[in-house]
Amino acid sequence: MYNVVDLFAGGGGFGLGFAKAGFRIRVAVDVDRDAARTYSANHSKTVVMQEDVRLVSYRDLLKYSNTVDVVIGSPPCEPFTAANPERMEEPADRLYVDPAGQLTLEFIRLVGEIGPRVFVMENVAALAEEPLKTYIRREFKRVGYDEVYFNVLHAEDYGVPSRRRRVFISNIEIKPPKTGGVTVRQALHGLPPPDSAYPPNHDTVTISIKKQERIAKMRPGEALMRFRGAGGFYENYIRLVWDDVAPTVMGSRRFIHPEEHRLLTVREQARLMGYPDDYVFLGSKDSQFNQVGESVPPPLAYAIAVEVRKYLEGRG
CATH class of the missing domain: 3.90.120.10 (DNA Methylase, subunit A, domain 2)
Known part of the structure; x- marks a missing residue:
């Protein structure tokens, strides 16, 4: 069974999809008390840390999992989404100046420190657009990942009854087979x-x-x-x-x-x-x-997890 660390874990939708696909979610981190309680209530075998990711070291995570195969996570999307009227005008400022945008860099930092075989970071599709795409690719290369894919997926293609276009940034290409819509x-x-x-x-x-x-x-x-x-x-x-x-x-x-x-x-x-x-x-x-609205829909998370598992097993 493959071990997963879940950062910016929210209420656990991303983790649920991976757990359903046979992964072991060893540790999850989220700063929000209610989200951490929800995660803990539904994932009884996962150690849940209610903590600011900026204060978390890879050593804190490896206490609960000597090996980490996959790191997943959903840093805040507010700095990048067009739905936010307060979004900074300059794309670089959204990532490097906005304190919430800087949390994406914290995800990359921990990925670099842990060195998983696969990472998957979810966010709004604006991160797949230039110049942010180049900045993100450069930051992952800095921590040791030369191959970075921007997998833009629509949740409604994978059995989710609501529209949702998101990018899943990973060191592997993720193209799950579509399963059809639900009304x-x-x-x-x-x-x-x-x-x-x-x-x-x-x-x-x-x-x-x-x-x-x-x-x-x-x-x-x-x-x-x-x-x-x-x-x-x-x-x-x-x-x-x-x-x-x-x-x-x-x-x-x-x-x-x-x-x-x-x-x-x-x-x-x-x-x-x-x-x-x-x-x-x-x-x-x-x-x-x-917690519901800010999560990765579990059916979409499951479809992604199946593709990650295929890769880890050499079938991808």
Whole structure:
């Protein structure tokens, strides 16, 4: 069984996909208390460190795993995403000046110190664009990895019921075979009404009476709100369409049920990301939504993990 270190691990979606593919997640690191608690609750065999990655040494990680075959992780995407209206104008500043952007360099530092056979770093696809692509490639070369691939994948091609375009930067080419789409109808099928005893995280999301009245008039595909990001306008409070995949799930984005005049629960949004119903999210409701929306969808993570395993076994 191959050993994995999971950095910027969040609530554990990336790790779940690798665990399902037969990897052993030896240690996970995240600074957020709720995310660390969620990871620990769902990955009982993983040592979870609630710590700032900037303060973590490879020696801290190797205490729990003498050998590390794979390092995975999702450094913060806010410095790079066009949805962030505060994004720095100069691409170099997003990576080298923005404190959150510098965390990508911390991931690279630890990869260099650990020296895994494979690393996979997830982020928004903007990191696959120039000049950031050249900067990232240069930084990985500096720590000993001459081959760097920018694998841009769409989650909806791998059984995830929501759109999500992300880059997975790795020292190997990752091209999983596509498995087809899943609609909102298929994803939400079989769920009991909110506030039922099971599954967890399926509690009603309260909204104001004014919002409730406006939602009641909305048709499928319409959005209650629009906000400006660095790359244009983005929508929020979107009424879903039954026989389509959902828009991109984000930590701050809320969806309206296709028929009922209410917001989706955390569990329903987790289903739109491909999480199983027994995966429990801890913390406040906003924190739970963040953990779901900021994660790597487990079915996509699994598809990537299978390709990594093939490579490690000499079949890639």
